[in-house]
Amino acid sequence: MTGRPTLAVVGATGAVGTVMLRILSERADIWGEIRLIASARSAGRKLTVRGAQVEVTALSEDAFDGADIALFGVPGEVAAAWAPVAAARGAVVVDGSGAFLADADVPLVVPEVNPHALRSRPRGIVASPGSATLTMIVALGALHAEYGLRELVVSSYEAASGAGRAGVDTLRAQLALVAGTELGTQPGDLRRAVGDATGPFPEPVALNVVPWAGPPRADGWSARELAVREETRKVLGLAALPVAVTCVQVPVVTTHSLTVHARFQREVAVDGAREILATAPGVVLCDDPAAGEFPTPADVVGTDPTWVGRLRRALDDPAALEFFVCGDNLRKGAALNCVQIAELLAGPAGGEPAGADRPGVTGL
Amino acid sequence: MTGRPTLAVVGATGAVGTVMLRILSERADIWGEIRLIASARSAGRKLTVRGAQVEVTALSEDAFDGADIALFGVPGEVAAAWAPVAAARGAVVVDGSGAFLADADVPLVVPEVNPHALRSRPRGIVASPGSATLTMIVALGALHAEYGLRELVVSSYEAASGAGRAGVDTLRAQLALVAGTELGTQPGDLRRAVGDATGPFPEPVALNVVPWAGPPRADGWSARELAVREETRKVLGLAALPVAVTCVQVPVVTTHSLTVHARFQREVAVDGAREILATAPGVVLCDDPAAGEFPTPADVVGTDPTWVGRLRRALDDPAALEFFVCGDNLRKGAALNCVQIAELLAGPAGGEPAGADRPGVTGL
The missing domain is CATH 3.40.50.720 (NAD(P)-binding Rossmann-like Domain)
Incomplete structure (x- = not known):
């Protein structure tokens, strides 16, 4: 060259x-x-x-x-x-x-x-x-390579910056409105205080969680939820993987979090999964809750890796793992x-x- | 008498x-x-x-x-x-x-x-x-009576008042600290701003989500997560029901939300499930996201029922339903x-x- x-x-x-x-x-x-x-x-x-x-x-x-x-x-x-x-x-x-x-x-x-x-x-x-898929897919890919993914149930806790600068500005403006008040204790009080200033969100996001990010698709699913399913299948090369996703907006500035229930082709050992995640490129395992170690958006924002915590085997299914994962939605x-x-x-x-x-x- | x-x-x-x-x-x-x-x-x-x-x-x-x-x-x-x-x-x-x-x-x-x-x-x-179980159990019980529950995967979005007055006071104090600032964009900036004032929570809850509510139990589970599993089994009379729960604290004052993935003994029809939830005592079905209808804590707080929205059948499992549910954690x-x-x-x-x-x- x-x-x-x-x-x-x-x-x-x-x-x-x-x-x-x-x-x-x-x-x-x-x-x-x-x-x-x-x-x-x-x-x-x-x-x-x-x-x-x-x-x-x-x-x-x-x-x-x-x-x-x-x-x-x-x-x-x-x-x-x-x-x-x-x-x-x-x-x-x-x-x-x-x-x-x-x-x-x-x-x-x-x-x-x-x-x-x-x-x-x-x-x-x-x-x-998209950012929700990227929050989990590096960790998931590493586990899939070892155990073979068979089913996924995911819930998201998505940050305002997923909706761009307007999302962040809206959250900050709403926070300024609610700070120092007793709002959040009467039905509709947040909505009345915020008025039409919901920005890119369909409802107030300060002191609230919003289980919808349009546009709508068939049968009650949102485009974002279907995208997580399609993207996960495409990246992992599992065209028929069962994936159930619920996307929820939370009042965080930047860094998405996801809870993941992942069922595999074969029995998983937590120690083995731990070893995989601790050594996977792009993943940080942060998992000792009794010692205060688990990822939160406040600690993960501004960093590159996928942070995984709360890793445990399902109590009723030796082939399933539960974990919580955080990733900066603007970076990775x-x-x-x-x-x-x-x-x-x-x-x-x-x-x-x-x-x-x-x-x-x-x-x- | x-x-x-x-x-x-x-x-x-x-x-x-x-x-x-x-x-x-x-x-x-x-x-x-x-x-x-x-x-x-x-x-x-x-x-x-x-x-x-x-x-x-x-x-x-x-x-x-x-x-x-x-x-x-x-x-x-x-x-x-x-x-x-x-x-x-x-x-x-x-x-x-x-x-x-x-x-x-x-x-x-x-x-x-x-x-x-x-x-x-x-x-x-x-x-x-407990409040997390009560957020979903009335809706779940109605669906179970018709379809027979077989498996449950649940993630919670829990309000600060679940930790009592100290929880609410802590959230409000942290909100006052972060409002009007650029906090929430650098790793650890919220933790530094909040200092030791985390109250009953292990990490800041304002502009954050915290995937842990101790005390810890065996194998990485929290007592609260195991309680949701035990309570659900006991109330529904399903002693061996597989239940996977992740409990997460969010910056909401009052009203818990849960995402629920519920698998049943037999195929479910969404219209049938809708009818069951629309007529079940103690349940309000609020579910037309394209028209802006879904429950959020801001609308549900202060009310008695279990509010159900985002009801849809799993795309890859005709026997599973997904839904989002909100309930006032201090009331029901x-x-x-x-x-x-x-x-x-x-x-x-x-x-x-x-x-x-x-x-x-x-x-x-």
Whole structure:
């Protein structure tokens, strides 16, 4: 190759894009140019990446010229429209929006679990799962490799930043309204206090939990719940895995938590599962509740790994494990997984080679 | 009978006792004397019940003389010591502390589900389940009666008032600390801000979720999780029911929520389940998420029923249902269930007669 690859970050000014730039600045620098792309109204702004100021370019067809890899940190409708454009201009797109979940010819990749899926990307697009799936999938993948996953029942405790900056701003504004009051003790008092200021949520989230994140799909399921099922099946290569998910919004700023009931093909030994999780790349086992050791969002936020605690075998099923898992939904749950995929694409150093269907860049 | 029964309320000044007095004041008045009992330091205080001021009596053996029924709204160690005393003095004790969960000769009763269990109470003590179990058990009992429960996977979203007044005070104090700040975005920032002021919780609860409520039991389970399993089995009369529970504390003042994955003996039809829940006593079905209808703690707090929403059949198992359920942990989850048991004991009007092993009071 003649030089380091050029990386474009699309949606560089958004909640996920901001974290992408921070992560790119923290990790080993393998990139040539890092080009920042955002909507026309953000063009000309300067953002810091790798310690240098970089001017934001407006999203356009030409913006992708010469880019080897394009990280998309944008809403689904923007990704659906622009990822094919970037791919046509020669960039390999890494998209975290979920826009391509239903496409069999767009691989869905978690570098710790299925890096081999990167090999085939006929449309020049690679997808990264949503944040709820990414909260558990690295730990789950490690256990599946040993025991063979047979069934999954999952409940989520999802942070406000999963709904972007508007989610965080809404939670903070509601917290300011309820702090110092006696709200939360009479039916409807929170809703009256908050009024229409529910932001991206259907109900108040401060001092509340909201068991719904639309849009709705058939038979009472939400799109997000079905996405967790589809993503888990796709990443683990288990097309018929039974997965039951309930997604619930909680008043946490950043870091999703999940309770996981995982049933396996064969009997599990807790000590064996513990050993697997303690040594799995990208996983931290934090599990001694009697000594105060279990993960919570407040301790996990801002960190990269999947944190697993409360690991125990089901009392009534020797083939099932229960655990609680936390992960920063903006880092591993979004920006970090995309950056890891880009690193894999950029060269063999980052993991399994991704093929060599494009000259000039190692691994691309 | 010569008169209306005398009711003693033990722990009348506490979080649960306060709600007991409120509920006794709201419901049909079937009681003669209502006697208020609390620790010596609260003796002499006057509290309002049924619109009248009543002076608090200090807890003592004599305090139970002439009481027909004694509602215990006190911690487990107080109940363990004093319930047998009250029973020896002739009162039927209704205890919500969990102190007698392991006792086969103390029936565990939910009036909508197993009122018949009241018939046999050889020790003169009747127990009421804990708040997490009571959040789901009325809905679950109705579904079990039709479909036959075979397995349960439950995750809780538990309110601060489950830890009493100290829990609520701690949550409110932490909210005041974090409101108007950028806390919740850096690892450990909440813990540093909160310092040692975690009250009854092992970690900060504001802007956090805490997957642990001790004390610890064997193999990584908490006492609360095992209690949900034992209580569910005992109330439903399913001694070997597989139950997997994870209890998680969330920053809500009052009203627990649970996600429930319930597998039945036979195939379930969602329409049939909907009909059962819509007509079951003590249950409100609130389930049209596309129209914004699902229960949240903010709407349910202060109400009596079990609110069920997000009802759907598991996509991969025609015999399993998923649902989300909310219930006020101080009302049905504690005080109300005890009052309902007392009403059943006091006479046939309140439900199934409880036997007539004691003269002078109908049903006792």
